[in-house]
Amino acid sequence: MSKNIRIAPSILSADFARLGEEIRAVDEAGADYIHIDVMDGHFVPNITIGPLVVKALRGFSEKPFDTHLMISPADPYLKNFADAGADIISIHPEAGPDFIGSLKTIKDLGKKAGIVINPGTPVAVLDEVMDIVDLILVMTVNPGFGGQSFIESQLEKITAARALINASGRDIDLEVDGGITPETAKLAIAAGADVLVAGTATFTGGPLRYAENISALRG
Numbered sequence: 001m002s003k004n005i006r007i008a009p010s011i012l013s014a015d016f017a018r019l020g021e022e023i024r025a026v027d028e029a030g031a032d033y034i035h036i037d038v039m040d041g042h043f044v045p046n047i048t049i050g051p052l053v054v055k056a057l058r059g060f061s062e063k064p065f066d067t068h069l070m071i072s073p074a075d076p077y078l079k080n081f082a083d084a085g086a087d088i089i090s091i092h093p094e095a096g097p098d099f100i101g102s103l104k105t106i107k108d109l110g111k112k113a114g115i116v117i118n119p120g121t122p123v124a125v126l127d128e129v130m131d132i133v134d135l136i137l138v139m140t141v142n143p144g145f146g147g148q149s150f151i152e153s154q155l156e157k158i159t160a161a162r163a164l165i166n167a168s169g170r171d172i173d174l175e176v177d178g179g180i181t182p183e184t185a186k187l188a189i190a191a192g193a194d195v196l197v198a199g200t201a202t203f204t205g206g207p208l209r210y211a212e213n214i215s216a217l218r219g
């Protein structure tokens with residue numbers, strides 16, 4: 001894989017009492033994106049953070065805020081996240097009746113639009129959005145919690161998404177999220193991923209380990 005691998009620490013595994021400092025620390029440790037998991041206790045069985053917190057964190061890093069919305073509906077909140085400072089806004093197609101419309105709204109807000117494929121979501125859903133999306137996120141766990149194990153059967157989806165991206169000729173990130181470790185990172189990269197989300201693997205061991213943890217994921 002010649003393409004540059006980018007690492008997106010998921011702040012879900014950070015110390016929530018010190019989130020701003022945690023973001024600054026992973027930024028300085030070499031993070032490429034800051035991955036923000038937004039959960040509503042409805043689309044997924046967990047509640048995390050909303051636009052007010054994203055806004056409060058914005059000043060702690062200039063790296064792209066990669067905002068993963070696990071909320072339904074997402075449409076009423078897209079502008080709030082854009083205004084709060086999200087750079088990439090990703091949605092799940094199951095979150096609303098018109099996900100293509102949601103992606104267009106994100107683009108109209110001047111942000112990068114991402115689509116997320118759950119382990120149970122067929123890859124065919126991508127066919128309709130290859131001309132719109134800036135990022136495809138393949139989940140390698142069922143969303144809701146950090147610290148789960150990588151589902152290897154999703155590697156085929158990463159390979160399929162890579163083929164679609166190459167055929168499109170467009171500049172689309174292929175991101176993988178869930179259970180990334182130095183070992184599973186290699187598998188994801190070999191399948192064609194170029195952005196790796198890593199919560200547990202980044203934040204384990206505390207701030208003195210972040211740089212080492214992040215570089216261990218680059219393959």
Ligand code: DX5
Nearest residue numbers: 143144146147178179199200
């Ligand atoms: C799961 C989230 C992931 C998660 C990753 O719903 O989307 O971003 O925090 O955590 P790890 O890297 O610990 O699997």
Ligand code: ZN
Nearest residue numbers: 037068177197
């Ligand atoms: Zn995520």
